[in-house]
Amino acid sequence: MTRSRSKYDSGCPVAYALDIFGDRWSLLVIRDMAVKGARTYGELLAGWEGISTNILAQRLKQLEQAGIITKQKDPDSGRSFVYELTQKGRDLAPVLIEIALWSGRYNPDPDAMTGFLDKITADRTGTEARMRAGERP
Amino acid sequence: MTRSRSKYDSGCPVAYALDIFGDRWSLLVIRDMAVKGARTYGELLAGWEGISTNILAQRLKQLEQAGIITKQKDPDSGRSFVYELTQKGRDLAPVLIEIALWSGRYNPDPDAMTGFLDKITADRTGTEARMRAGERP
DNA sequence: CTGGATCCCAATAGATACTG
DNA sequence: CAGTATCTATTGGGATCCAG
Numbered sequence: 001m002t003r004s005r006s007k008y009d010s011g012c013p014v015a016y017a018l019d020i021f022g023d024r025w026s027l028l029v030i031r032d033m034a035v036k037g038a039r040t041y042g043e044l045l046a047g048w049e050g051i052s053t054n055i056l057a058q059r060l061k062q063l064e065q066a067g068i069i070t071k072q073k074d075p076d077s078g079r080s081f082v083y084e085l086t087q088k089g090r091d092l093a094p095v096l097i098e099i100a101l102w103s104g105r106y107n108p109d110p111d112a113m114t115g116f117l118d119k120i121t122a123d124r125t126g127t128e129a130r131m132r133a134g135e136r137p
Numbered sequence: 138m139t140r141s142r143s144k145y146d147s148g149c150p151v152a153y154a155l156d157i158f159g160d161r162w163s164l165l166v167i168r169d170m171a172v173k174g175a176r177t178y179g180e181l182l183a184g185w186e187g188i189s190t191n192i193l194a195q196r197l198k199q200l201e202q203a204g205i206i207t208k209q210k211d212p213d214s215g216r217s218f219v220y221e222l223t224q225k226g227r228d229l230a231p232v233l234i235e236i237a238l239w240s241g242r243y244n245p246d247p248d249a250m251t252g253f254l255d256k257i258t259a260d261r262t263g264t265e266a267r268m269r270a271g272e273r274p
Numbered sequence: 275c276t277g278g279a280t281c282c283c284a285a286t287a288g289a290t291a292c293t294g
Numbered sequence: 295c296a297g298t299a300t301c302t303a304t305t306g307g308g309a310t311c312c313a314g
Contacts, residue, residue, distance in 0.1 A: 015165065016249060018165065023159070025306095028152065060278095092239060099154045100150040100151060102231070109148060161288095179296080191299085
């Protein structure tokens with residue numbers, strides 16, 4: 001955390017959250033881990049949008065410092081690292097779900113939602129997974 | 138929409154949404170309108186974090202183009218403008234709520250949530266306002 | 275080969291000063 | 295009040311380099 005944390009911290013809960021993932025890429029990284037099950041640097045690099053290497057490395061560091069993810073050596077092979085969501089990170093699933101539901105209502109692309117909610121809810125407790133997906137106006 | 142729309146559009150619903158409000162300020166502007174009832178440029182400028190004038194102008198333009206807000210001349214006085222959330226914009230309330238709930242669980246500042254949920258849910262239909270706020274671990 | 279650091283350079287975001 | 299202009303800082307893409 002070289003800088004900028006708390007620069008915008010007004011005490012508002014939304015500002016607190018945006019301080020952590022309020023940028024172009026952080027939430028996409030979290031999504032790749034929560035929805036696609038991405039666990040390595042390489043898998044994340046190959047994400048749907050194509051993040052570049054320096055940005056990915058920087059975001060992983062920030063997310064780790066914020067307690068959203070952990071980084072460990074691969075237990076099996078010793079080579080390579082494994083990133084995983086913490087509870088704090090997994091608890092962002094409802095946020096991702098609400099965003100996806102909102103997009104489902106307003107994104108003109110009818111294929112965009114395909115498979116998304118199934119996957120993200122699959123590893124969740126289900127507490128807040130009241131799916132009212134097909135509400136396109 | 139001069140540029141950048143769809144630059145990141147991978148078809149993912151989260152990417153679609155982040156294309157619209159996935160930056161440092163857009164969601165804070167929406168929050169100021171949804172929670173604080175801010176309706177004019179001046180009210181938004183005086184927000185909790187202090188956005189600068191050019192950024193505010195730019196974001197208002199983008200949000201209007203995205204159909205999140207509308208801009209009209211003040212009906213009473215003719216001078217000044219009034220910005221208002223559209224239905225599409227008001228439908229982002231669940232996203233704001235989930236973000237606030239998440240912050241409520243993890244933001245160490247105990248005062249941060251004060252009054253937030255009351256205000257944001259006040260002008261909503263209540264459909265998805267299942268408040269399970271006090272879950273701080 | 276995987277994970278990541280680094281450098282270059284283009285493009286964006288942002289603070290401040292100023293204007294209709 | 296509601297912005298625009300200008301100038302600086304930060305982000306991001308792409309290539310390359312390097313360590314385990």
